[in-house]
Amino acid sequence: MEKNLNIGIVGTGAIGRTHIERINRKLQGAKVTACADANLDFCRSVAEKYGLKVYENGEDMIADDKINAVIVTTLDAFHEEYVLAAIKAGKFVFCEKPLAPEAQACRRIAEAEIAARRQLVQVGFMRRYDPGYRQLKALIESGEYGSPLMLHCAHRNPDAPGFTTDMPVENSMIHEIDVLRWLIGENYISAEVVFPKTTKYAQGALKDPQIMYLTTESGIRIDVESFVNCRYGYDIKCEVVCEEGSLNLPEPANAMVRSKASRMTPICRDWSERFIEAYNVEFQEWINSCRAGVVNGPSAWDGYLGQVAAKAASKARDTQTRIAIKTEPTPDFYKK
Ligand SMILES: NC(=O)c1ccc[n+]([C@@H]2O[C@H](COP(=O)([O-])OP(=O)(O)OC[C@H]3O[C@@H](n4cnc5c(N)ncnc54)[C@H](O)[C@@H]3O)[C@@H](O)[C@H]2O)c1
Missing domain, CATH: 3.40.50.720 (NAD(P)-binding Rossmann-like Domain)
Structure with missing residues (x-):
C-alpha cells in the first residue's frame, strides 16, 4: 500500500x-x-x-x-x-x-x-517490543549462556485502587505469561499461586502481594511476583538464570543524581511511562506490516494460549492447588 x-x-x-x-x-x-x-x-x-x-x-x-x-x-x-x-x-x-x-x-x-x-x-502484548526484553531474547537465542533454568520476575505498581484478589493474574501478570513464553520459546505445563503476608496498604479483602509459579515443558521454573501496592513506583524485573550466566532486564535509562551523600536514580511511576518506547515500536511495526500486507506480531493464537494459561493460574489461585496447563498443538496456520 x-x-x-x-x-x-x-x-x-x-x-x-x-x-x-x-x-x-x-x-x-x-x-x-x-x-x-x-x-x-x-x-x-x-x-x-x-x-x-x-x-x-x-x-x-x-x-x-x-x-x-x-x-x-x-x-x-x-x-x-x-x-x-x-x-x-x-x-x-x-x-x-x-x-x-x-x-x-x-x-x-x-x-x-x-x-x-x-x-x-x-x-x-507490547512487552515483546520493549528493547530490554528484545535484548534478553537475543542473549538467550545466542546460546552463549546455555539453557535457561529459572526466571525470577516482579511486576510492581505503586497502588491499584479497586484491585481485588482475582485481578493480578489476568490484568497484570498476563503480560509476563505472554512475554516469558515468547522469550524462552516454550509452553507452560502448570501454574500455582501463593499469597505471602498481605501488605497493610491492601484495600478490603485484597491479597497483595501474590506470587505465580509457572513450569514449562522442559522444566524451567518461573516465579512472578505481583505487588500492586508496593508504594515506591512502577517496577518491572526479569532475571533469566542460565547454565552459564544470569541475564537481567535492563532498568530504564534515567540519570543518576549524586546528592546529600547518596545516589538516586528515578523509577517510573506507571506502565505508560515505563513502556512508552515499547508502545511506539509496537505501533510503528504494526503500521509498517499492515502497509506491507503481512502482519506477524503476537497472533490470535498467542492471545488464546495466554488466556488458557491465565485461566489455569486463576484456578490455581482460587483452589490453592497446582493446576495443569494443557496446550493444544499450534495449527499450521500459526506456525511461523
Ligand atoms: N497493553 C496494556 O498494557 C494495556 C493497558 C491498559 C489497558 N489495556 C486494555 O485496553 C482496553 C481499554 O482499557 P482502558 O484503560 O482504555 O479502559 P477505559 O475504561 O478507559 O476505556 C474503555 C472504553 O470502551 C468503551 N466501551 C465499552 N463498551 C463498549 C462497546 N460495547 N462498544 C464500544 N465502546 C465500548 C467505553 O465507553 C470506554 O470509553 C482494555 O481491554 C484493557 O485491558 C491494555
Missing part, C-alpha cells in the same frame, strides 16, 4: 486516546481518521480534538471502505465482536490485550481468522 493507512478505533477511553495521540502525532504511515465508542458524547469530544469522523456504531465504521485497519480498545468483554467484524471485513485489526476475557472466545477468533485464510489479528 502506497498511501497512509486510515485507521478506525473502537474505544476512545484511556488507552485508546494514547494510541490516537501516538499514531496521529508521532508515528509515520497512518492516521486514525474515525472513532466509535459506547459513550457517544465522550467519543465526540475526542473526535473533535483529533479531527476524526464519529460513527454511532463500531461495526459500521469497521465496514466502511474508507477504513483500512482497525484498533480495538474497548473494555475486554467487547473485544470479540469488533475483532470478528474486522475479520469479516477482511481488515487488519490490532486488539488490546486480552484478546477476549474467556479462552473459548479467543479460540473463536482464531478459528474465524483461519477460515479467512489470512493473519489479520494482532494482540497488544
